[in-house]
Amino acid sequence: MAIGLATPASASSIVSLQLDAPNVTVTFQDTEPRDSSNTLILRPTGPGGTVRKVALAGEIPSVNRTLVKTLNAGITPGIGYCAVVEVGTRAEEGIAGKFGTRYQTSEVCAEPAGSANAPADVSIGGITGEANPPTGTNRNYWVSYSNAGAEAKGVVIQVQTSGSLSVRRAPESGTFNGFQCSATGSTGYRCTGGTLAKGAKNQIPVLATITKAGPGAIHATITAEGDTNPGNNANTHSVMAVPPGG
Template sequence: MTGKTRLRWVYRASIGTGMACGTALGLASPAAATTLNSVVLDAPYVTVSFRDTYPNDSDSTLVLTPKSGGGEVRRIRVAGEVPSVNRTVVKRVNAGISPGVAYCAVVETTTRAEEGIAGRFGGTFTSNRTCSEAAGSANAPAEVSIGSITGEENPPAGTNRNYWISYSNSGADAKGVTVDVQTSGSLTMRRPPESGTFHGMQCAASGTGFRCSGGTLPKGAKGEIPLLAMVKNAGPGAIHATISVAGDPNPGNNAQTLGVIAVPRT
């Protein structure tokens, strides 16, 4: 091997080793630290839902840009460190946005440097981009959700009990809403709710519970729908409730479960 050939070989080996070390040290750019699920505009407020996927996050900022271009870009801190990973954060903030204006959004997440030889440098990483129409516009989405399920958590076996499932719509008017309620374990349904009573929904027995469909929830509407339940026996049971409507941008708040422990009747 000549001197020049040896030098070329040493140079190439050094570059390859450096690249391997860089990869081992974690210097390559990580994937986006957050996944932006949805943005709901209700001037001056914004409700944002995003999923953190990076372990060393320290701060998350919502960046809003008018969809039509121009106008003021708004930056609002929506979270500090999000514990663990794959945690979904839902935050409603006063962003000072203008009524009737559509915005596009990203979430910028700042990360700390990881410790140890294999750590990565910290930095700021940008989520995917999502655009949303202003509340009240023809293209604005509905945003329905299931709230709390209330009722006795230790019902006596062999008795009848009523439970209440709350629901709401924080987005544009919602048409064709469906609520599905199922029971399990020690609970079973006695009969479905009366049709047409709860925002026009038509209710019928389905599975171990009931399904109500065809409802219309105006913006800001809230309600409760009853589960008329029978406690079959002592032991654990549960009520599972979901709500759905076409175009809902935030399905993460569309389900709720209440667990019960039925006790022997005295």
């Protein structure tokens, strides 16, 4: 719904919305160079709730910035909500912009945690291992992953190394939550077919070889059918490999 002006084609947008009454967590992509205010508006999808409005941010510095914010919006437990952000723009020269304008982003809906309709919410957590591995050695790193939403099916984990690290071999298939893993060249692996129950947590290894001195990194991503919260689906762990005996 537009207020003042039609929603621009390049308007700011809500990337994801999570409900944990009375709080909401919203990931917001700002593409409006003239914004002066951004207000989150939440409309209940079922009976028992009321429309809630809460300030998300004033002017967000720099265009194309992604803002992740948890707000006490006073939402009702057990009810789904749909959200828009009302973007207010500052006044400019000329009649059209004299008083500024307001428009609303496209709507994003979410179900509360624990709802039968709640989506999966898989995520990559910390990646642990030696920060300064010696060149010419093998080292094991661990990528943690979890699912905070409903049962997740069709889960895919991808790991890629760069710089001073390479992968010796992919994890053994079937060992970690039923994943079938295969190497993607000498620098990574891809695991498919995993199923994660609600609340499941685990780790998967990165069997790495330290090929040279200098910086390196492990990049991990996870996806699942119906996951509507992509903001927590990736992580990177950096290392600085040192010469043998260094």
